[in-house]
Amino acid sequence: MRFGGVHALSDIDLDVAQGERLVILGPNGAGKTTLFNVIAGDLRPTEGTVEVEGVRVENLPARRRPEMGMSRTYQRSRLFGGLTVEENLYLAVLGKEGRHFRFVMTSKDADYRERARAAAERVWLGERMGVLTSDLSHGEQRQLELGIASVTNPSLMMLDEPASGLSRGEREQLTELLLNLSREITLLLIDHDMDVALRVAERVVVMFDGVKIVEGPPAEIRANTQVHDIYLGRVTVNE
Amino acid sequence: MTDVKLDEGAREPSGRPGLTGRASSHYRRIRTMGWRQLVPRLLLAAVLIFIAVWILFVTEVSSAQAAINEPGRFLRSILDSITNASLYFIVASGFTLIFGLMRTVQMAHGSMFLLAGYIALTFQRERLDINQGISPEQVSASNWLLPLIFAVLIVSGLGLVIQQVFLRWNAGQDLRQAIITIAISIIMADQMTANFGGVAKDITWPREIHGFIETENFRYATHRFFIIGVALGVGGLLWLLLNKTRTGMVIRAGVDDTPMVQALGINVHKVFAVSFALGSALAALGGVIGGSHASLAPSVDAEWLLHSLVVVIIGGLGSLRGAAAGSLLYGLAKSFAPAYLPASLTNYSIIATFAVLAIVLALRPYGMFGRAE
Numbered sequence: 014m015r016f017g018g019v020h021a022l023s024d025i026d027l028d029v030a031q032g033e034r035l036v037i038l039g040p041n042g043a044g045k046t047t048l049f050n051v052i053a054g055d056l057r058p059t060e061g062t063v064e065v066e067g068v069r070v071e072n073l074p075a076r077r078r079p080e081m082g083m084s085r086t087y088q089r090s091r092l093f094g095g096l097t098v099e100e101n102l103y104l105a106v107l108g109k110e111g112r113h114f115r116f117v118m119t120s121k122d123a124d125y126r127e128r129a130r131a132a133a134e135r136v137w138l139g140e141r142m143g144v145l146t147s148d149l150s151h152g153e154q155r156q157l158e159l160g161i162a163s164v165t166n167p168s169l170m171m172l173d174e175p176a177s178g179l180s181r182g183e184r185e186q187l188t189e190l191l192l193n194l195s196r197e198i199t200l201l202l203i204d205h206d207m208d209v210a211l212r213v214a215e216r217v218v219v220m221f222d223g224v225k226i227v228e229g230p231p232a233e234i235r236a237n238t239q240v241h242d243i244y245l246g247r248v249t250v251n252e
Numbered sequence: 253m254t255d256v257k258l259d260e261g262a263r264e265p266s267g268r269p270g271l272t273g274r275a276s277s278h279y280r281r282i283r284t285m286g287w288r289q290l291v292p293r294l295l296l297a298a299v300l301i302f303i304a305v306w307i308l309f310v311t312e313v314s315s316a317q318a319a320i321n322e323p324g325r326f327l328r329s330i331l332d333s334i335t336n337a338s339l340y341f342i343v344a345s346g347f348t349l350i351f352g353l354m355r356t357v358q359m360a361h362g363s364m365f366l367l368a369g370y371i372a373l374t375f376q377r378e379r380l381d382i383n384q385g386i387s388p389e390q391v392s393a394s395n396w397l398l399p400l401i402f403a404v405l406i407v408s409g410l411g412l413v414i415q416q417v418f419l420r421w422n423a424g425q426d427l428r429q430a431i432i433t434i435a436i437s438i439i440m441a442d443q444m445t446a447n448f449g450g451v452a453k454d455i456t457w458p459r460e461i462h463g464f465i466e467t468e469n470f471r472y473a474t475h476r477f478f479i480i481g482v483a484l485g486v487g488g489l490l491w492l493l494l495n496k497t498r499t500g501m502v503i504r505a506g507v508d509d510t511p512m513v514q515a516l517g518i519n520v521h522k523v524f525a526v527s528f529a530l531g532s533a534l535a536a537l538g539g540v541i542g543g544s545h546a547s548l549a550p551s552v553d554a555e556w557l558l559h560s561l562v563v564v565i566i567g568g569l570g571s572l573r574g575a576a577a578g579s580l581l582y583g584l585a586k587s588f589a590p591a592y593l594p595a596s597l598t599n600y601s602i603i604a605t606f607a608v609l610a611i612v613l614a615l616r617p618y619g620m621f622g623r624a625e
Contacts, residue, residue, distance in 0.1 A: 091515075
């Protein structure tokens with residue numbers, strides 16, 4: 014992936030197994046979010062391919078992703094502030110199921126609303142259904158994002174720094190939520206911060222400067238001196 | 253209970269879980285409101301009290317006299333404000349709908365207004381087979397309604413074409429879209445002058461709503477009440493559309509964050525197309541009513557673009573409530589200034605509009621109901 018003359022990503026080769034928990038670590042500017050945007054269809058790669066369950070998707074627009082079982086969150090909260098918690102969740106269901114552009118609510122609506130409620134309860138927001146999203150606390154907004162990403166029963170869930178801006182207590186809860194996710198969901202998680210990520214991860218990929226540096230189980234990454242050096246700014250990548 | 257546990261991280265000192273963020277900052281703001289906030293508020297209150305006292309008690313100087321002596325004139329000014337505001341609202345709600353969702357400043361909105369007026373005018377004259385000087389007695393309801401429907405359909409279709417052909421591929425590029433729509437408005441203005449001439453013309457109201465509602469010492473044109481009714485209907489329907497339908501929910505979400513609506517798997521382009529057609533239809537509805545109420549002539553398009561801009565700047569871009577509040581405030585300023593300024597100064601009544609704009613923007617830079625980007 015190139016932006017003008019800048020190689021934001023190069024030679025990234027990543028295989029994710031179904032149901033796996035893969036965490037992508039790396040300092041700011043490593044290309045984690047760019048990688049996400051390419052997978053999620055917000056950016057088209059200059060070269061290379063993205064395959065989901067054997068289907069090439071790199072040229073499909075972002076709005077076609079949910080029907081393929083993909084969902085994502087963004088680094089900064091991207092909720093609809095003028096809508097309630099319930100409406101936010103409902104829209105997500107609609108995006109996946111409501112294939113036809115319909116003006117009015119239909120009989121399927123009750124089902125959609127039920128799914129919205131179930132998702133809200135999964136992320137502990139059952140009591141806050143009628144609240145405007147802009148009135149939620151930051152922690153609650155992050156929970157709601159997780160709810161939105163999971164309400165469509167995705168097979169692949171991509172979370173971009175879900176822990177950013179959370180207090181220690183909220184991080185604990187977030188970790189618990191992530192660990193409780195159904196094992197059928199493949200989880201792809203970006204973080205530049207290790208505490209939540211390494212507890213959730215089964216496999217970790219460390220990126221730096223648009224390149225994959227190391228990959229392995231959390232314990233190995235924790236002990237890896239090169240990773241430490243990257244985080245302390247002592248390394249430059251071999252060209 | 254999981255809920256209480258959930259809020260541990262961000263619990264308020266009061267110990268009430270869930271009441272976080274906004275509410276507490278609101279209280280803080282009131283407590284610490286210093287003279288910086290207080291002075292403008294006091295000034296505004298003083299200005300409002302001065303205006304009220306002036307209108308109520310100061311006689312002789314203004315053309316409408318003091319309201320306490322001439323309640324009829326005062327009532328007329330109020331009704332004029334509301335009827336003007338109604339028409340502003342019909343047109344500006346379309347403008348704000350388009351802007352709110354697509355961030356497109358539709359600079360050809362006034363052209364849609366004028367074109368719809370001319371289409372309805374032509375259609376009405378064709379149906380009656382009279383070329384000028386039609387009196388309301390000759391016009392049945394259908395000879396007004398059918399031209400209206402025809403004009404609204406054609407102009408909303410045209411809006412759709414403009415959006416699909418010229419704007420869709422420029423999504424997010426506000427400046428380019430503004431320039432494209434300015435170009436369209438100039439072309440349309442010239443074409444309309446070429447086809448419909450430079451003389452002011454007007455559509456004729458049907459006999460059903462022509463005439464006056466009269467009491468002993470007060471009479472007021474019936475069609476002006478009709479305009480108020482249409483505006484209330486448009487406001488109500490738009491509210492229902494935005495708050496009670498799926499499409500409305502998607503539109504509201506799109507106002508907040510369009511790319512995210514896409515990421516959820518919703519085809520936002522369809523919603524854009526619907527909104528643009530609807531916004532154009534509202535301009536067209538306003539154009540036919542405006543062309544019956546006042547008249548159609550070159551430069552009316554620019555006038556109505558300006559009205560729409562003023563209303564949404566006062567009310568806040570992209571907000572339906574803002575369009576209603578902005579229309580009302582603008583309507584009040586437009587009707588009260590000429591009536592209650594000292595008679596020697598009525599030529600300057602336009603300044604009242606700018607005074608309202610300046611005051612609103614000084615206190616709320618995003619308009620009364622606008623939100624910061």
